[in-house]
Amino acid sequence: MLAMRACVFDLDGVLVDSEPVWEEVRRAFVAEHGGAWQPDTQSRLMGMSTAEWAAYLHSLGVRMEPGEIAKGVVERMAARYRDEMPLMPGAVAAVRRLSAQATLGLASSSPRTLIDVVLDAAGLAECFAATVSTEEVARGKPAPDGYLEAARRMGVDPGDCVAVEDSSNGLRSAYAAGMRVIAVPHPRYPPAPDALDLAWQVLPGLDALDADALS
Structure with missing residues (x-):
């Protein structure tokens, strides 16, 4: 593949x-x-x-x-x-690592204000070709609207995208958009089994997310 x-x-x-x-x-x-x-x-x-x-x-x-x-x-x-910015372990390294290999987007349920605060504080804003808040689309997750809009803004077909998600509604949203979904479950808020079944791959953390995981 x-x-x-x-x-x-x-x-x-x-x-x-x-x-x-x-x-x-x-x-x-x-x-x-x-x-x-x-x-x-x-x-x-x-x-x-x-x-x-x-x-x-x-x-x-x-x-x-x-x-x-x-x-x-x-x-x-x-x-x-x-x-205090509570970044996930390996988040900055994973984004920077993948930005050299693929076009990156972000589809978040957070309001635009908070998206910008996080990406600016982490020094990652320049790594993303497009970022979307569900404030900017008709429906939030589990509807696919945010992921579809991210693909549109990046100029790529959703079927050519991998999505990285943790939550039940997020997994359902990315899957409904037609993307291959990599699940990185949060230990405190694990996704429902039926949602996790939609994942193409399940990774233990962002340290395992590299170019090989996208192929």
Whole structure:
């Protein structure tokens, strides 16, 4: 098999260990504003666009409009990132290693503000030919919209792309876009077995992600 022309990364849980931060920030926000966090809330939130998760938190009883919820949570996330950027082990090296071999893109559920904060802080912005926030497409993950838009912006066919994902909804999204999916499961938030079954390859970490993994 020939090597893929492009590789599209997820951000949260793949390049930055943000899911624990998202959970902590959103849990606190819900509690402070009259809502009730449910046992399945974190798993349901993973992959949602900003508008989708803000509406969902509102449905949990948060006494604010979704737009206000989104603004408040994103401001707290940005503040946490400015204090400490929780990059995943091997993230910077993997991106730089692959950028010499393939066109890179990024398809993230994070808002544009946070994508830019992470990539600038990590010194990786110049490695990506295209970055997409699900704020910029009609539907969040598990819909394929973000991955399809990343491929379009890179000027490549989705079938010529490998996607690197960690979450259930992310794996489903990239697979639905027609990409070969490499799963790098997060140890604290493992994907559902049916979602993991969609993966072309499963890697133990980003250190194992190199040009050979794309062929």
